[in-house]
Structure formats: C-alpha cells, structure tokens
Amino acid sequence: MITTATTCPYCGVGCGVLVQHDRQMPIAVSGDRAHPANFGRLCVKGSALHETLGEHGRVLHPRVDGVETRWDDAIDAVVTRLRATIERHGAESVAGYLSGQLLTEDYYVANKLFKGFIGTPHLDTNSRLCMASAVAGHKRAFGADAVPCCYEDLEQARLLVIVGSNLAWNHPVLFQRVSEAKRRDPALKVVVIDPRMTETCEIADLFLGLRTGGDIRLFNGLLAYLSREDGLNRDFIRTHTEGFEEALAEAQRAPDTVAEIAKACGLAPTSVETFYRWFAREPRVVTLFSQGTNQSDRGTDRVNAIINCHLAGGRIGYPGAGPFSITGQPNAMGGREVGGLANQLAAHMDYHTPGALERVTRFWATPALTPRLPSAPGHKAVALIEALERGEIQALWVMATNPAVSLPDSQRVRRALERCPLVIVSEAMESADTLAYADIVLPASSWAEKDGTVTNSERRISRQRGMLPPPGEARHDWQALCEVAAGLGYGDAFDYQAPWQIFDEHARLSGFENDDTHGRRLFDISALAGLDAAGYDALAPIQWPVNARAPHGTSRLFEDARFATPNHRARLVPIVDEADTAADRDFILNTGRIRDQWHTMTRTARSTRLNRHRAEPFVELHPDDAAALKIRQDALVRLDNPRGSFLGRARLMPGQRRGELFVPIHWNHHFTTAGLASALTERRCDPISGQPASKSARVRIMALPTRWEASVLLERMPQRNRLAALGIDYWTQTPLRRCVRLQLAASVAPTREALFEALFGGEPTLWSEPSDGIHFRAAWLEAGRLRGWLRVAPAPFEFDDDWLDLRFADASLELDARRRLLAGRGLDERPQGRIICSCHQVGQRPIQCALEEGCLDIEALGQRLRCGTQCGSCIPELKRMIGQANHAREADISDAG
C-alpha cells in the first residue's frame, strides 16, 4: 500500500488529499492534515474521489472521424489537418478552448503552442465562465490579477461578508473553516448577501436576500454610507488610492439613503442599515465573493463596487481584511498565471504590457525557432463561438472541458461546433456531450494519473501527483500538445520529458525581466525555478509570489499598500448603477452548483452516493409562485425561453425570492432529456471581462402535463432513440453501482407492450397492478437474476434503489427477495428518503425519526446516525431539520397548553 499526497481536482479551495493505492487502484482517500488549505478536512466530493475512478466510461482510444485509431495516427491526423487549416485560412483560424481542470503545466504548453508558435491569439478557457470578472476587477483596482487575501483571513476577520456564494455547498471546506472560527469566536459576524437563502445562511448573523441585480446599488450605497457615517480611511485613500472622489460621486448619483437603497434592492431598511453599520465600524472585514458576483453582464463593475468599499475604508493588506474572490475551479488561477485567457499573453503579461510581446518572444525562442506571437488579444469564450459561427475559426481544440454543456445558449454552441470543420477534443470521460462534435478524439489522462501543479484561490501552488497509469492509450495533455508541436515543426521548443521541466520554464518566465528596470510583475515564482525532478516532486504547497524577496511565498498581498499599478496606487472605479430589472411575466433564472456534483457530472456521477443528494435536475421556486402556477412539489416543470428549454422537478423553497428561479448547472444530455441550464442562459457578457451573465436569464415556467411517470432500473441505459420512440417527454438516468436508474415521464402513456419491448425486450416475469390500468410495477428475471425493474407511478418515488441495486448483483434471487422486488425494498428496510449525509449515506427518514425521538442537536444526531460527522457539509441541512423539529415541538406544546 502506497500513500500519495496530492490535491483535490474539484473546487478552488484546493484541498490536500492523501490517497492510499496499490499503483493500480486507489483504496481510500483522506484529507491531508499537512495541507494548509484544509488541514485534513475533506468535503463529500473529495472524500468520494476514489469512487469516481476506474476504466469504465473512460475514453481509452483515439478516434479519427469516429473510427478508433492508434495514438500516432491520431496525432498525425491532428497535425495534417491543423497544417492544412493554417495554410488555407491562416493561423488565426485555429483556436483552443482550455479548462480550469488542466494542470498548470498542460496550460503552459498549450499557451506556448497556440500563441507562441501556431501564432493564434484565440486561446481561451472555461475560467472565462467563472472568474473573468474577478480578474478584470482585480486588474482595474490593483493593476494585476491578484487576490489579496489568504484563507486565514477568513478566520481572522471579525466581519465576513459573503456575496453571491453558496460557500456551504460549493467550497465546503472553507465553510467549515469559517464555521469553526465562528464557534471559537462568536464575535465573528457573518453577513450573507444572495438572492437565495442557501445553506450558507446557516452561519449568517444577517441575511440580505437582495433581488438579482441589486449588488451595485447595495455596494455603491455602502460607499456613500461610509463617507456619510465616518467609515472612510482618509489617510489610506489619500496615500494609496486614486479615483475615490469620482467613485463616491457616482455612488451618490442615485438616491443613497438606506431606505431608498433597501427599496431598490428589495430588502428591509433595518437589514441594510445593520450591514452598513457593521462594515463601517469593523476594521477586520473580508468580503468573500464568487460566481453570484462574477456571472453577470456587470460582473466586473460588481467586483469593483466591492473593492471600492474596501479601499475607501482601507480594509485591505492586513490580517482579516480584504476583498476575496473564491474561484470555482481547481486551477482557474494556474491557468491565468500562464496566460491561458485570450486577453493574456503569458505569465501575467498582457498584449498591451509594455515590452511583453518582445520579451516573451525572446524567452521562447530557440536557436532554430523564433516564436511569432499575435499582436492583439483573441476571442473570449462566447466571442469564440461566434467566430465559429462566422466561419472565421476553422479548427478548434477543446481540452478537459465540456463546452456543449457549459457555455451559455448551448443550442447555438452545439450548432457552431457542428459547423466547425475540425474539432479536436482531448477528453477523459465518454459521457462528455462535446465528444459528439469531435472529428478527432484524443484520450486524456485524468486526476489520479496526472502529474503537475495547481493554484488554489489563495494563490497557493500545490502538487497534484500522479499515482496510477493512464488507462488504454490515454496520455497527458502536455504530451499530446508536445507531439503535435513536434509534428508542426516546433519540436525544438517543446522538448519536455516531464512536467518538472515545464514548471521550471514557467517559473523562469515568471521571473524573466521581472524587475524594476523592465517593470515588476506581481506574479513571480522565480524562486521555484531550477527545481529538479526530486525538488519538484517534493514541492510543498506555497503561495505566490515566491521570489528572492519572498522565498517562502507570500500569504497576503499589499501589506505595504504598494499596488501593482504604475503609480502603485489602488484605483477606485466609478460604478454606474445597474438598470432596474423590469418586472414582467418572466422569471429571472439563477444557476449554480449543488453540493454533491461537479460541473457536467462526468466524474461525480460515477459515485453512487454522490448521485443521491439530488437525483434529478430540478427547479427551485417560491411556494407562492408555485401555488399561483398550480405547480406541486416534485411536479415536473418546464422552463422556456427563445433559446431553449429545461425540464426538471419543482422544489418549493421559501428561501427563493418570488419571481426568481434556480436551476443546477450539472445535468446534461448524457443524464437527462433537457437539463442544461446553459440551454436557457444568454450569451450576453460583461463588456470588460467577457464573462457571460449566467445567473439572470429570463424564462417562463409551466407545469409539464405529465400523465405517466415511471421509475426504471436496468443493467444499462437504453438507446435514447428508443425512449423518444416511446413518446417519453422526460428522462433522467442515475448510474448506480450495478444498474442504471431511469426516471421517465410522458404526457401520453406508452403502451405496455411497447414499453416492455423497448426497455426490457419482452414481457415481465412478475408484475403488479392497481385497477386504474395505468400504474403498475414489474420486474424481469433471467435464470433467477434480476435484469430489469419498473414502476409506473407518480412522484414521490418511494423505493430503496440501494437495495434493488444490490439485488442486481444476486446470482440468484432468494425467494423472499423476489417477493419483495416490486415493493422496492427489503422486508425490514424502510426507504431512507433523500440522502442528507452523503459521507455516511444517511437519509431524511432516519434523521426524522431520530429528531422525533429527541436527538435535537448535531452532536446527538451524529452519535446516533453518524450523519454530519465526516465532511460536515450536511450540517446546515441538519440544523434546518432540527429547527423545524423544534418548531413542531413548540407548536405541539402550545397546542397542548
């Protein structure tokens, strides 16, 4: 047994993970106590990492035009076709679309190849979808894409403002750190600002459920308040900033009384007043923001509206203070460090950075080769798709991302991908929808195999260490890139044998001419240059900058209040108020992640327990809206707008604002009929950052006229066209361990014969039916083995699919099990209900029982059922249940009284 220390591949917290393995299969994972991001903690996704591995569902062999080929032939095809495209249409007809899932080394090689040697500026990354506005905001305010804070600041703050982030679900380990800090020091106040009352509100002292789009008004109002109520740090403003007067004047243009602001934001004036007062009086304040802030067509302005307040109050550059952008992806920051965004050149140098083009050219030149860098920025993600539509881009290489699902207005994206004459997709998972558009597929290595570095949200570079051999013919992305580079004649510049060599070059470039003479760049890891293989392998997590002045890294930026602007002053940016969102019949659609899934589910859906928390795509809406629309809990609903539609199950949530909806971003065509949040989102982007506004599409909602619903378990997912032929309007598949669970719905019931034939190939072995002629249950057995299970019944679906899943493994069903098959659960087992604690697989029902029996606190529940004792990400939900139980008890007592 070997233990490898590596880094989690999910969110931007970048937790250290210890993996026990035997070089073939991982056996167990645990949090790395030595890693400063998590100190041993792991969330439910991280602790299920080993369950998501294995060869099944992996892309194992290259494919060219749909035909499996040898690796070398596939590389030849890439080279030949790219060369032909470049010859016919020019270098700028070639584009790349990368991912925050790539390691820094992959990213570095890709950036160097595309921009430096192919000579196209059109290389962008899916980080555009989550971080671009924060990047742009940082650059405007600080002169560099620099996150000032570190995680310790979250614990050292006395006031933590969480804006547009469901930290509890999306960055669970940070949420745990904050929760623990708050437990230690109850004086730590937490304000949550979000249109939705999320699980994060669990730790909130104050919740501001502002209307979508109210952010700028709220923070402009704060700036005006600070000025009015003596909350400014005038020394700091005078000495270290510029633009304050203009920013304040803009903030004061709209009526800036608390009452007016509260009204405009849809908030209670007392809540706004409290927030402002706390902010004005507390020096140690951190404002943590994430996608709720960034994913807007005013995302950059929102970021700067927040930063303005920190600068005006001087609340930056010391422990427990600063604006803190939390990234969504494991290596969003690493990608930016190498220059992976289309507006960047390399190593935090932009096209307009004086001398940068020439400097990078010199750095990348070899005796035989001179790079030919483009001179101006390329297309950002959404514009890249538009360039595909116009035919300007003739070849696109997609790496480690699933744009057919994740880019906004996905129908249009898919059409554009279809149009593109050459689509190369480097991918690890067969379930990625984008593979359907690939002319050439290159099998890629994945987390447990990849070796390199990632940078988390606090600028901390950590090693991700490969431990397993890539399956089939899968190779590392940097290897594929180097082979293609060699084929195109650039072998000299891409002569890497191992990731440490790439990292060394990356570190050297970060320090190359990075001095007072040439102008200093904040991103500098030159002290890590020169590491050999062993030194690189032993690299401990470290925060950049890492250079001669800070050889051990830098936990906090701007402690000297010298910013990365030419005059070293931070800039306050005047922020024009957001236009009022016009009220109409349409709903505003918010989108986001759920606790137990990651992105497009290609990995997390491989873990059965991660599929249990939310098994189907859903739409959250306020119960009053639901009542007005006659939508019941768990009813199937349809969202529509001119771009597309979405089918999911209604979840009635009092924490949802009226007129606003929420859908998860994870489901896609592989898992459901129409569960793409991106089918509805707009390509409307922030004009500065190019980040799409993914949280404010307009949609209509209606109950899906469903007359027939069925739950199906069978050994593998049937052909989708069979479902279509049956007239199924809605399906969702959930992979279990030994079978697939399908949820089906239709407005017209398919005939039994057709259903039996299409799904199970014939009549059932046993069945049951109530007299209404519609609802029934059936099971298919073959030589005593369970092969299929069907229940036609409306929601809620009460059966124990764990138990049934186990039955699929029975070589021969016991008679008692056979008799319980259609009951859908074993004799002594009541279904768990929805899984609340994923780590220990504890469902709603046992928790409810324990609550009724008086286990009315987290500790008691944990002792009894183990729920909440591992990753803790279910604790907010548990607390809510405890609250409800207490409430019910009090009601009982008052009734009795």
Added chain:
Amino acid sequence: MGMNERPALVIIGGGMAGQRLLEALVAKGFQARTGLRIVLIGAEPAVGYNRILLSPLLAGEVERDALWGRPAEWYRAEGIELHRGDPVVAIDRSRRRLTTASGAGVNYHRLVIATGSRTRRVRVLGDAREGVSEFRTLGDVDALLEDDLVDLPVCVVGAGLLGLEAAEGLRQRGARVTVVHRGAWPMNRQLDAEGGRQLAARLASRGLAFELERTLAEMRADRGGRLQALKLDDGRWLEAQRLIHAAGIEANFELGRDAGLECGQGICVDDRLVSSDPLIHALGECCEHRGATFGLVEPIWAQVEVLAAVLCGEPGCFEPLPSATRLKISGIALYAFGDPCPCAGDRWLRYFDPGSGDYRALCLNGGVIRAGNLINDTRLGPAWYHHFLARTPVEPGDDWLFDAASIARPSQHQDPIEEIA
C-alpha cells in the same frame, strides 16, 4: 349408563367441534363447577382427530398418528365417557334420552349436537357399486389408501377446498386425477378469477387435469359394478375408476329435525347457541345461526368459546365474523377472505409471479377492503384481514400489495387465525 348416575352433558359428535368443546370445558373446570358428567358419542370409530389433516394424510405427507392431539388416556383422566362408532339415531326430548344405533339409551341433562356435515352428492345417471366415494372421514381416506393408486384414473367432482385437497392428495399418491368443476375456476367462492386461474395453472403444472364449467352427466360401470368411465355434460367420456364426491357439504341436521327442533339448512340456534329446546345446543357445521351455516373452522372455534361459557353459566354471545380461509394444498398456501364475486365499484390490486406461483389480490370498494386473495406467500393475509374486519379507510395505492404489515393494525380486533396457527 344406569338411571341413577350423575346427570350428564352429552355431546353428539366426535368431530373437530366436539373435541374442541371438550378441551374448552376441561380448561374451564366444567365438571367441578356444574357437577355434570361429560359423555361424548361419536358415529365414527375414531374420535377427536384433526379432519384438516386428512388431505396431508392422503397425500402421504403426515403419519396417521399425527391426526390425534390427545391420547386415549386423556379422556379417561379427564373423566370423559366416550362412545365411539355408534351414532345416535333418536332424541327423546320429553324423557331427555338418546337412542344409539346399537340400541343403547343415554340420558342427558344438557345436550350438544355437533354432528357436522356430509358431502352433498351430485346426481349422476347410472350406477356403480364400487369406486364411488367421498372425502370426509378417516374412513374415506383409509378406504382410498387400501387400493394401489398409481396410475389409477380418478375423477374428483368439485374444485372447492375439499375437492382440491382430495385431488392433490390422490395425485401425490400417483393417481391420474381429473377435477370436474361447475365453476369457471377452482375455489370460485374464495378466489377471484385471476387467482383461480393462477391456482389452476399451478396445479395443472403439477399434473392435475381440470374440466372447468363442466358437470357429470352419466357414469358407466363394468359387469362387476366397478366404475369405468364418466360422461361430461359436453358428451365426452372420461376414463375413471374412482369418483370422489367433493362438491360441497350439507349439515347433518336430521337428528334434530326428527326430534322436533326448529331447523332450516341446519339446526337453528340463537346467539348463545341454544336451539328451540333450551336444554339442547347445536354447534358447528350442523347448526344454522341467523340463516347462515358454517364450513370453516374459524367461526366454529368462536362458537366453541361461546358455548363453553354458556354451559358453565357464563355470559356468551356468538357474533359471526366473515372468515378468512387459510389452507395449504401440498405446499401451495392460500389465504382468502371476503366475497370475490365482482361487485359495482370494485378496485382490484393484483400481484402476479407466475414463475414462483405467487399471487396477491386485494379488492377495495368504497374506500375499504372488500376481499383479499393470497396464493403461496400469504404473509400479508392476516394484516389485510384485520383491516377488512375493521373497515379501515384505505388509499387504493398498490403499496398494499407489499406492505400492509407495516401499516398500523387496528387494535380492537385480535387475529383468530394467528391464534390457532
């Protein structure tokens, strides 16, 4: 049996009802409490055997000894006088005196008539002296077992409880058995059509032949008067060397009728099981209560409890409840209650597993359970039956086919089936 002996409680009938009554009386200390002797007079040579075990005995599944719950010494020890193989032929109510077939006279102080029932024979043209029998008594079974049954062509008339048990028992002994049944499916009094078809299919797969919706028209015997063949009402002839009548029963009430007791289909009794003569009670299959006669063990056990109390001078009131039929035909368990005949507003929930032979059917009507059938896996039966008796309001969800046991039982009803099981 002298005149000067202590006065006696006399029970006519050594069947299951009479035996059960003895047990109940002994348990209550009847003799000590009343000073009465107990005398039991049985028509059959055997007394107190478990008639329900006749089918397993026929099938060879149990030993003959298993039929008796009490050894002969028990009767002696409890001071019970037994007269076996000597049926009572007359009751002289004015002299409170019985006469038996052997001419003996027995005085009674109180009398219980528990003469049971007999097979109702269907009328068949023709005559056969040998090969026609019934399936009611140990004697019937002994007679059947005297012959070599292997490959013997046998016809059983009636696919009710009795007929199926006889047929299956004979089949297990190697006979080639055809069951002729007037109904469209076996056990049509207890099972719905689907259940009946499932049961027929199950039995047919074991080798029983069924002639459903058929009656017997004629029989043919050889010169020695031995049965050879039977003609069905559609004109076909079946080879048959044995004919077993098992199509229903009728009460043995003539003894009471001839003594001038009020009778209908049986000897009429009130809620205290008293006949039109206050000193005479009737019990079990020979009695008629509120116009109903009885063929299943469950209500008769309830009668026994009432009668034992009444005889001891305690209050007692027989409240007939719809019964649940629970039986076992060599491994095929059956549980049925309620009337399976279609009725307006019925909603049937059904479960089928032809592979294992399991069948479950529950009939709801007006928001309550109206009937239930279970074949093979009958574990849900008692729970369904409770809700049926309690008239629990039920949702028509098909969960009932699987999990009635998990639904809270109404507490006011005990489970008579489980008590005897």
